[in-house]
Amino acid sequence: MYKISEFSQLTGLSKETLRYYAEVGLLEPAYIHPDNHYRYYDDGSYFLALLLGKLRGLGFTIQEMKKVMKDESFLQLEALLLEKRKKIHDEMQVLQERLADIDAFLESGREEDQ
Template identity: 75%
Template structure:
């Protein structure tokens, strides 16, 4: 398991972002030590964090990211990415 600081380095997400993602229930730590409130993440969390980083890079909002993360089959992912692509093309 990884502490927040270690996990931040591994994923490229800041500690503040990880705390925020936990607050909005996008990426919860797998364990919080009751003695010191340290948050810990595991390898499964790593994959989810990478996905969240990519989704954010594609311009998805927090709400859109929640939709993707709550849909374990990722059926909405393609539609959201196509919508983002269209928005980018319009902006260009």
């Protein structure tokens, strides 16, 4: 069993994040001491913590991460990743169009100065 500080160092998730994930039902400690309320995590929590960290790094929302964690077989994970990929691609398209608009606006201002 790992204390929250040890588990935080092991997984790269902050203690605050671990507490928050427990609060929202994403990653519960394996054991909470009844007297001092210290949180302890086990080896089984390690994989889940790494997965949550990876998902967060990929831009998953808490709700999306809950979907993944609810489906313990992770069958929906590929579909969610593909959905996330498409959303990012669509956002990139919008940003590229904005860049083109900014460039065109800047260029039109330069032409007026000449």
